[in-house]
Amino acid sequence: MDCSIFSTSTKILFFRASLLSIILFFTCLNIVRSTATEFRYGGHCGSVVPESKAVDEEFKISPFPGRQNGYYNGGNNVLNRSSDQYYYPPASKVLVFETHHVYTTRVEDVFKVAGNLIFQSSYDYEQSFSNHGRYYYPYSSDSGVRGTLDFDFHGFWSRTTGKLCMVGSGYTYSKEGKLLRLRAVLKLNNVKDSSDINTLITGTMDSLNPADNPNYFDPISVLMFPQGSYRYTKVLKNFIQGCPGRTDVPEKSSLSLSRTRHVCDVFSVQDNAFELEYSSGCGSSKSCSPLGDGLGYSPRFMYLSMIQCSDDMLSLRFLIEFPGDNTYMRYSRSSNFSSSLIGEGSWDSKQNRLCIVACRIEDASSSSLEKSHVGDCRTRLSLRFPAILSIRNTNTLVGEIWSEKARNESGFFDTIVFRDTEYNRGRIQLQGLKYEYMETDQVKKSCPKKSINGNSSRQYPDGYSADMAFSMSINGPKGRIGWGSSSPLAVGDQPHQIFPFLIPSSSSRPKSSDAGVSLLNISYEMRINLYRSELFAGLDPFNRTSNGYLNILISAEGFYDAETGNLCMVGCRHLGSHNKTTDCDIVVDVHFPPLNSDRKGSKIKGSIKSTRKKTNDLHFEPLEFSGRAYYCSWAAESIWRMDFEMVMSVISNTLAIVFVVLQIFHVRRHPGVCPSVSLLMLLILALEYLIPLVLNLEAMFDQDSERTIWARSGTRLEMNEVIIRAVTMVAFLLHIRLLMLSWTARCSEEKNRALWIAEKRGLYLCLPVYIAGGLIISIAGQHSSSYIEQTILGGSRAYAGLILDAFLFPQIVFNMFLNSKELALSRFFYIGFTLVRLVPHGYDLYRTHNYVDMTDSYIYANPTADYYSTAWDFIVPMLGLFFAAIIYLQQRLGGRFFLPKWFQESVTYDELPVDSEEQSPLKSSS
Incomplete structure (x- = not known):
């Protein structure tokens, strides 16, 4: 080997490595200096909260609890960029601020704060507990998940002025899949260590990159309902003498809460949707909206979302939302605070009702939430749990909303009754709920007992079993015209195993001398969806909806004969929320196949018929339906088969x-x-x-x-x-x-x-x-x-x-x-x-x-x-x-x-x- 050549090569390699190291050093130094310049706190927040040197970590004082939830608007170029055009339902614009560290500084009442601000477009919520009560937050996860964006922030909070200013960064991907490094400054107002219903935390988050930079994002406005050291001032002041209500309710007609079940438990589920029922003077041509005539329409639904519960579990806070016209809340939540109320409520154990004081959220535009504030607080709500259900009242939670304003004052509206929707019905399970049969005589006239034909060895479903629930395919002269489902509400005089929230009264079961030994009282709720193009005359007399199908809700009660598998009932059809009309001239006839019949071809068959004269506007042609039978015993056999x-x-x-x-x-x-x-x-x-x-x-x-x-x-x-x-x-x-x-x-x-x-x-x-x-x-x-x-x-x-x-x-x-x-x-x-x-x-x-x-x-x-x-x-x-x-x-x-x-x-x-x-x-x- 030529040693001279080796020596020369070594020198060249050493020189190149040294040159590369110098270049990398100055490059890294330039990046550090650039970052330090861009994230210099004083240049962006010095005028809001002066910077001060941290001293000791503080564990008792904090601008927020461990996690504070809120909402946002804006930032469309980096948020809500889902590529899925068919994502349904639309995402809510929710966020959560996680406080990691709080330090005292050399300046009194100025604290250094470090935390994460997580933006997420999702309906997933998780429940967490703190010493301040129960809180419900948007589900936070890794920022790499689609729809989430996580920012690391640090800054300073002034307890005296209530201002919080922070700088930080986050990462996300562009539509083309390129990694973006986002730099931002967050400015919040009204951040107090104590709050009441008038306290709203608002602010903005702006990009620190110029508008022509790929890492730039549109301004984001933020709104939070503070949850630390909250004081229930409104509800205590207005309901010292109890919750008045607008409708006289007979004593013992409402259920009480047990010692082991609190009002916060009842509303802990996020999907608390209610259907509004207006007085007869309100129609589509007149707005009787709880948000005033300026809204332009009368909402059909209302949504209660619990924000916080008190330590004694007797008081709680709500965000009360009203969705757009002719839409259902569970599919249209969009955090539109211009059509929302903020309220606080308390449970009245004497009258067994929840009383709520609600306030308008003013100046919450669709483009910015920064100027939002609490306005008029003269709206009242009350909710109760009926003790007795019937064919005309199958709601397990009812209430009313009214205005305390004078009748001639702007924004006044008449009392509006609201009830839980059929999708939520039965979710509230309180002890002592009973069902009262009211149409027994009419059922006997409309449903004569059928004799057993031929084979007496056939066995039919037990009326107390889950086999009584079934799905339906509605058939017309030209084929399938809709679909639906039927589920029992009450059966006989025993608590139903699958529906334990319904306990019929002991007097509801007919005596053997009246109706026969095998007959069993039963009540049903039937939900039907029909294509509008296939509607019979009389099915939609009030032209309730203009979308592609019509929703029909029928409450029915009657007799089930376990010897023949026949179910015959009298039904009441509910005709809409803007009127209280019900059509109870309906007979529902259902036949269940035997348990020991052919599994493949067994179908539940039935019909829904109107008993009115054909000249009546509410008369409709019979609706024939069928459904596949899925009996529990068959399912058990199928498990054995597997x-x-x-x-x-x-x-x-x-x-x-x-x-x-x-x-x-x-x-x-x-x-x-x-x-x-x-x-x-x-x-x-x-x-x-x-x-x-x-x-x-x-x-x-x-x-x-x-x-x-x-x-x-x-x-x-x-x-x-x-x-x-x-x-x-x-x-x-x-x-x-x-x-x-x-x-x-x-x-x-x-x-x-x-x-x-x-x-x-x-x-x-x-x-x-x-x-x-x-x-x-x-x-x-x-x-x-x-x-x-x-x-x-x-x-x-x-x-x-x-x-x-x-x-x-x-x-x-x-x-x-x-x-x-x-x-x-x-x-x-x-x-x-x-x-x-x-x-x-x-x-x-x-x-x-x-x-x-x-x-x-x-x-x-x-x-x-x-x-x-x-x-x-x-x-x-x-x-x-x-x-x-x-x-x-x-x-x-x-x-x-x-x-x-x-x-x-x-x-x-x-x-x-x-x-x-x-x-x-x-x-x-x-």
Whole structure:
């Protein structure tokens, strides 16, 4: 080696490394200086709260509790940039400030604060507890999650002026996927260590980057309802003598709260939606809005969102929201504070009602929240829990909202009654709630008892079971015109196991002398949605909605006959919130199928009929409906069926392992026959086990399937699935081993050229057959499916199962072109595998008539993995046995035994040379 050259190279490398280090040092120094300049607190916040040196960490004084929630507007270029055009419902603009550290400084009443401000567009909330009560915050998560943006802030807070100013940064991605580093200054006002209903924290967050910088974002305005050291001043001042209310409520007609259940528990759920019911003088042409005539419409719904609960659990704060016209709150929350109220309430244990004082939020425009403040506080609300339900009142929570203003004063409105919506009904479960039957005499006239026809061995659902709830498909003269659901409210005089919040009165059950021993009093609530284009006359007399369908709510009560499965009721149809009209001239007739009936075709059938004269405006033509029966006993049987199918799947795969092992032994005992096995057939069999392994691997990470939700108990089902996967893996590896043996044997000598020619010709014949068959089946099935995923993906998977059922077809074609008599396949192999593929079709015939159809619950003979029907369950076994018989005859009479004799004799054969006595002579066409 030339040492001089080595020395020169070393010097050059050292010089280059030194130069690079210097460049990197000055680059980093420039970045640090730039960052320090941009984040210099004094340059952005010195005029708001002067900077001071931190001394000690403070644990008792803080501008916020550990986590303070709020709302925001703006920042559209970095927030709410979801690429999903079909995201539904629209996201709420919520945020949360997490306080990490608070330090005292050398300046009295000035504190250094460090924390995170998290923006998130989501409906997910989590509940946390603190010493100040119960708080509900937007769910915070890693800022990498779509829809969240997390800023790290540090700055100073003046307790005297109530101002907080902070600088910080955050990271997000642009629409093009580029990483953006956002620098911001946050300025908040009215940050006090104590607050009341008039205290609102408002402010702005501005970008520290110039407008032409890619990291720039639009200004963001912030609004928070302070939760630290809150004082309930309004409710204590206005309700010293109790909650007055506007409607006289009889004593003992409202339920009280127990010692173990507080009013905060009742409203802890976020979805507290109520439907407003206006007086008769209010209509679509006149605004009777609780927000004044300036709103331009009368809201249909109201939403109560609890902000905070007091330490004694008797007082609480609400954000009271009113959504846009003709929209339902749960689908349209948008944090529009111009149509919202802030309120505080207290539970009156003497009158058993919740009393709320509500205030307007003024100057909260859609573009900025910075100037928001609390305005007029002369709105009142009261809520109570009715003790008795009936066919005309099925609400478990009712209330009223009114104005304390003079009638001639601007903003006055008449008392508005509100009730919980049908989607929330029954969520409130208070002890002592009763149901009172009011239409018993009318039911007896409209619903005569039906006699038992024929078979008395039929058993029908128990009236107290969950089998009484069902879904409906509404049918018209031209087909399906809508859908709906029905669920019991009260049954007999016993607490219902599935609906324990309803306890009917003991006098509600009819005596045997009046209605028969088998009759049981029952009450229902039916929700129906009808396409407006298919409406009958009289279904929408008040033209309540202009969207694509009409919502109908029917309360009904009547008798259920457990001997015949007949349910007959008188119903009341509710005709809208702007009027109190109900149509109670309705008869509902339902027939349940027997528990021991055919599972596949069992349907619940019924009708909804109007008893009014045809000339009446509320009369409508009968609505016929039907629904699939899903009885609990059937579901239990289906769970047992799933366990059985687990065992069958393991047995099936175990037998496949045995048969392929026997085939491997067969080719090892007779090496000369190994090349005569069709490689295409072995590849198809290997794919039979590879595809389920891939699909199961994907499903293993998907925990949201319907089967996981209703059938997974403990780890037993998961362990069975692991066993199935393990056995499937062994079967796959053995098939790969057999394929490798055949491939290696065929590739070992040049003399096997005839085998490759036969394989190639077989491939040329099989592929067009497979493609043509797929096209024929897909064209034949197009009329029964309207989804691309179902027709292409689902159909191709089922067709692959059909190819597997005919796995012997490539071997038959291969034998034909080779005209081979070799015993290439062991009898155990081709007969055993044929049976393994055919048994599922026989089982499907049995399962179809003995078990209810439950989506995503099939483990063995899965309908999505093959063609299963009465016709296919006959065709496939016949085809499989036919192919097995051909293989048997080919290995004795020759590969072309089924062809015309002249074609067989037109081929001459040359015996190929053999290298050992173990190899059998192979024949090739000349």
